[in-house]
Amino acid sequence: RVIYIATSNMHKVEEIRNVLQGCRYSVEPIDAPKLEIQGDLQKVALYAATVAYSITSKPVIVEDAGLFIEALKGFPGPYSAYVYKTIGIEGILRLMRGVDNRRAHFYSVIALAHSKGVTLFEGRCDGRIADEPRGTKGFGFDPIFVPEGSTRTFAEMDVEEKNRYSHRARAARALCNWLKENPHV
Numbered sequence: 659r660v661i662y663i664a665t666s667n668m669h670k671v672e673e674i675r676n677v678l679q680g681c682r683y684s685v686e687p688i689d690a691p692k693l694e695i696q697g698d699l700q701k702v703a704l705y706a707a708t709v710a711y712s713i714t715s716k717p718v719i720v721e722d723a724g725l726f727i728e729a730l731k732g733f734p735g736p737y738s739a740y741v742y743k744t745i746g747i748e749g750i751l752r753l754m755r756g757v758d759n760r761r762a763h764f765y766s767v768i769a770l771a772h773s774k775g776v777t778l779f780e781g782r783c784d785g786r787i788a789d790e791p792r793g794t795k796g797f798g799f800d801p802i803f804v805p806e807g808s809t810r811t812f813a814e815m816d817v818e819e820k821n822r823y824s825h826r827a828r829a830a831r832a833l834c835n836w837l838k839e840n841p842h843v
């Protein structure tokens with residue numbers, strides 16, 4: 659079986675594909691981009707999935723994710739993609755200079771649009787902001803995020819290892835379980 663995904667981010671495809679192969683679904687990117695509105699992760703994913711389904715008429719997912727830094731009151735949160743493109747990793751490390759509380763979490767919302775509506779799956783990964791970037795794998799803020807239970811950043815991990823911790827893999831595993839129980843959507 660196939661699940662379509664609307665995204666501009668091939669790393670997301672790879673990470674979600676790696677989880678869904680465990681429940682024997684393949685993940686295929688579609689040409690239609692993820693159409694973005696402003697709002698919290700749930701609202702963004704729900705809207706984008708609804709638009710994507712109007713194009714595919716087949717089960718399609720959209721994922722919206724963000725990094726929430728405790729000492730920055732949850733910044734960049736829903737603005738993560740924009741903040742990454744503008745101030746980037748260096749900008750975040752500058753804001754965190756001299757800050758002792760390095761606690762942060764990633765959050766992922768996967769919206770699955772199907773014939774009976776839209777279903778949301780969520781995942782969270784707690785961790786810390788590193789003092790300096792490490793690693794070259796992955797994308798976005800991976801070089802400065804160390805998940806709880808590891809000393810390595812996400813950018814020092816291959817996909818399998820990142821998926822043992824990540825927000826996205828947790829949301830994707832919830833999607834997997836749902837698909838097993840709802841195979842005919």
Ligand code: ITT
Pocket residue numbers: 664665666667670692721722723724725738739742764796797798799800812824826
């Ligand atoms: P889409 O086309 O799917 O929207 P995107 O990369 O723009 O791809 P988001 O809109 O969900 O994705 O933006 C989330 C941003 O948060 C992303 O650009 C990264 O900077 C950051 N982010 C989210 N998940 C991450 C992860 O697993 N590792 C590192 N950074 C992550």
Ligand code: NA
Pocket residue numbers: 692694739
């Ligand atoms: Na985006």
